[in-house]
Amino acid sequence: MTKKTDQEQGGINRREFLGTSAAAGAASILPTRSEAAPQAAAPSNGVPLSLPPTDEQMARELGDTLPPSTMRAAQRPGSDLIVQVLRDLEIEFVASNPGSSFEGLQESLINYGEIPNVMPEFISAMHEESAVDMAHGYGKSEGRPICALVQGTIGLQHSAMAIYQAYHGRAPMVILVGRDDKHFLQAHTADDVAGIVRSFTKWDAHPETLAEALPAIQEAYRQAVTPPCAPTVVILDTEVQKEEAGDIQVPVYVPPVIPTITEQQADEIAAGLMGAAKPRLSVGRFRTPEGIKRSVELAELVGASVETKSQVGPMSFPQSHPLVGPDADDESDYVFGLEASGAHAALHGPHLRTLTERDLTSINFGGIRPPVRPRRDAPGQNDLTADAEASLPLLISAVKRRANSESRKTVVLRTRHHTDANHAARLTAIEAALEKTREGWNASPVSTARIYAELWPLIKDLDWCIGGPSRFSSSHHMQLWDHDKPYSYLGGHPAAALGYGLGAATGAALAARERGRIVINVQTDGDFNYTPGALWTAAHHRLPMLTIMHNNRAWHMELMYVQYMAGVRGRGTDRAHIGTTLRDPYIDYAKLAEGYGVKAEGPIEDPTKLAAALARGVDAVRNGEPYLIDVITQPR
């Protein structure tokens, strides 16, 4: 490693700086620091205090002054090479809210290369939480990362909630964090910036030099896509971004080697599947669409009936496949789980729990010790910790080796049986769902079921994705729609925390824009109001996102909780609306959307006006424009 020290560059090593700062104050080192600051820099019990900005620093932060005249004009800026690393990794987007600690990288993102600002394209986010939620939505939709780029301590804290959600959502993403190690505001920097989110990220690095930074970003990508998939973080100092690259070359990216089952284990499972009279696959969530293709091949080779999770989340088996349905006879004698529990064998990629050693402060996010909840599914007889997607080629080969004329005939008969039985079961389920859906069909406020029912004929022949969570609107698509694509439904709030839906749908729409796809987002009002600025991102970047407000004018779940508590205590159930409802005044989401540049209409209370509005919305997003329809709905 050819580390170029800060001293050699006429500067100061950042760790040394903070140490020096703590020991003696920073005024004598930083030319921009005023004489008024040193007293405040005195350590308190050994901990450096956070200083208020000086006049000079604030002027710089507010853009009233230009960067110092000593700034070097690099011939080959380090940040150009960082962008080249992202380009080589085929990172499509960098979602970011601009910050003064990554101006070098931002300048490269928008100017470097023969076709600048493409692969990656800089996506303007109104809030760092939105930026990370966009990466989350994209990651679930495509099974691969994009980047969020955030500013030092402040931007990373803004984004922390979204990172936490992405961690629980197993969403691959690389978060780049600018760290201003020169001319900084102390409140914007820290010795260990990544420590803010370490307990709920998979991996982080703080490279000292450009030569270290380039492979660090590659490793962050590799870690993000290796199961368990999760966000990773790379801290990029301003000087690393601005460093003269000289003859430093972008290293060749080496993809991860993902652990699989052994050939012997594959053969044993193949024997179980082929020897069974009625085999069944239980399919959960794969990492990428490749896992889905392989699981379809395995199911068809064996003629197994299949249980899918495609109605509840991304990257599962296509719901309309003839082999999918309830176990026709409920007599499966060999159930095999792929990222799902199975009675006789199951493959699960490593769980996020394997990352708990990163929780150095023992906060234990997402659980408390001892575990208070048993596993929802009891482990099978032969649960193996190995990535199912990576293991499927071995399984498919093993099954093919065992296939013979007799087994192929059996598969034909099994497939025919499952096809007929599953079709009948699906029809019965649809008929029951439609009977339920027609209840309150003409009611006002509009029933949430009617929204999904009216939408389906308009989009069923299009390439669509439900980008935001649907649970609060009762997820009627699960009963009424066919979920056949890896991204049909990206799932709920992984950490059950609001503020995620609009950003995630926007991220899904980034992927959709490049692929002729549209995104549907039935958006709860409570969730919407955390980061409504994502609408501007959708307008600015021409994203095909149809947002239909599930406007029940409340944080409705909390309304019911408070109402229940008041009832238990025997008082004031008529006051449960305080703090739980969005009344007085009502929010006009159509006006709000139009203010952000998104075509919109509503509020719609008359259900007979819904279908035409939805048709206009679908037309708009098919033409590449976001659209919002405010619908006053039943509570759920």
Next chain:
Amino acid sequence: MTSMKIYADKLLMTVSGLLFLMTASAQVEFGPISGDAELGKTSYYDYGCYGCHGFGGIGRKNLANDVSGIMFREDIFLTYLRGRSELNPLFPTQSMPNYPADSLSDADALDIYAYIRTFKDDPPDVEDIPALKAILDGAKAQ
């Protein structure tokens, strides 16, 4: 467990069983209405009934079309609202909030009862709703 607690639980079980039987009955004649439905509309929303039962009685727990045995008579309705709060306040066993008399007066409760009894839902058949028919036809064609 005190004898009072045992009595309360038994009474609730009896009432619940009676309500279940009435709900299951095909032909039941609903009792008279003494409350004011218009006033009841206000209370229905103020007391959050719509939270689970929806605007107009279509929700997670439907009330439209007299489908609930709890609505069979005013006194049963009141008993149901009061039962758990007055007889078993510390151990609410159902998802519906308690409504004791000092939280919701008899008069307000009966107004709510009157309003709920106005709930009617007469949706078209599936075959007569184009969107639903399209979903059904699509499923048949698969």
